[in-house]
Amino acid sequence: MFVILDKCDRCGFCIVECALNAIEMGKVINRIIPERCTSCGACVPVCPLGVIVEQPSQANDAPADAASGTAT
Numbered sequence: 001m002f003v004i005l006d007k008c009d010r011c012g013f014c015i016v017e018c019a020l021n022a023i024e025m026g027k028v029i030n031r032i033i034p035e036r037c038t039s040c041g042a043c044v045p046v047c048p049l050g051v052i053v054e055q056p057s058q059a060n061d062a063p064a065d066a067a068s069g070t071a072t
């Protein structure tokens with residue numbers, strides 16, 4: 001998915017570009033609504049500040065060997 005970084009100045013170009021209305025204007029920076037965003041990437045090149053970036057999905061990355069260690 002894509003996220004908007006803190007440097008966003010709310011110019012609004014990305015909102016115009018996103019056909020899915022997946023970007024909302026926030027009080028400080030704009031925000032991508034993850035439920036709507038399809039990660040099409042169309043908003044990325046229109047951002048003059050380059051603050052729309054792809055974020056790796058946080059998949060099941062839990063450590064599997066948490067139970068190892070000293071046993072009784």
Ligand code: SF4
Pocket residue numbers: 004007008009010011012013014015030046047048049050051052
């Ligand atoms: S185009 Fe970039 S700087 Fe402009 S509102 Fe969108 S994320 Fe912010």
Ligand code: SF4
Pocket residue numbers: 002017018019020021022023032036037038039040041042043044
């Ligand atoms: S990646 Fe596509 S769907 Fe997601 S916010 Fe940008 S333009 Fe909209």
